[in-house]
Amino acid sequence: MVAFFIEAAEMLGVPKSVAAIYGVCFASPEPLSFADIESRLDISKGSISQGLRVLREVGALRLSEKLPSAVNGAPLSGVDPKRRDYYEPDLHLRNLVTRWLEQRLAKQLAAGKDRLRSIAKSVPAGSNGSAKVLRGRVKTLQAWHDQARSVLPLVKTFLKL
Amino acid sequence: MVAFFIEAAEMLGVPKSVAAIYGVCFASPEPLSFADIESRLDISKGSISQGLRVLREVGALRLSEKLPSAVNGAPLSGVDPKRRDYYEPDLHLRNLVTRWLEQRLAKQLAAGKDRLRSIAKSVPAGSNGSAKVLRGRVKTLQAWHDQARSVLPLVKTFLKL
DNA sequence: TTTTCAGTTCATTTTGAATTGAAATCCCTG
């Protein structure tokens, strides 16, 4: 399961450790504590702390209010559970993906739009061959860019159904 | 223009140098030689050579058969053009994007499918709370995965119009 | 044939993001 998330994350440019943390939490029926994660993942405390922060910020994990019940009779080691935070996945992958699209794609597309505008302005106006070619190129870029922007909401809509 | 491509590339996980090379070629009305690229980009020969190879392999650039005509009266420096290769952008951006989707996304999604299947098999069958939760999680994952797979062709279609 | 130039290769270096680990901080509890 962890591997599954790591692979997916790699493709989206999310650090492995973050993916792994989300992975173990997602794969656990009971909320996990910091220590639980540490013991399952062979990752430094520092990374875990940071990873948890990111995941909380993004809304991928949330603090579970109810303490994990001692499932299967296992009495939850000897530690006082009240002193730890327990994390569980916030189960709307949908929202995660949407948010990701929003952040990485939408932002970049917006920036690109401005840049393209200024590029367009700087293209020579002449009617000789070169100028024509260049204007054509810019047009191509703009067309592609517009398409990308119009696909975005489409995808978002689709993922919501 | 180069910056535009570099930004886009960063998001897709393409090396900067490669994006830059494509950028200058895309931005030039005349095909460019190795030396032209070198002079415009402050990038080492090695990187240029490798970048050109990648871009050729991917079909993003092609060798131009016609030598660049001495445009604007500029007599094309003093060098013998016959000894150089000249590159011009080839694939429509559309196709580039499609190909990228095909390679990175489609491949990963296919792999994920198998992995998910084997995950599903390994989930305990019991009817206690934990088992139920776990089965639910796997279901969620599968649903999400299916959605992703169904969005892909949609996007491809859309980008073709 | 020798020379010269265009381009390639690949071992090495650089770079920057991810990770670590140890010190600092927080906060519960006696």
Next chain:
DNA sequence: CAGGGATTTCAATTCAAAATGAACTGAAAA
């Protein structure tokens, strides 16, 4: 409020991907 464990912080380290550049290849020119 002191002690101590849980978490955070952040400077230093690691590590993989990317870039470099010197040595090499091969083809054309002299």
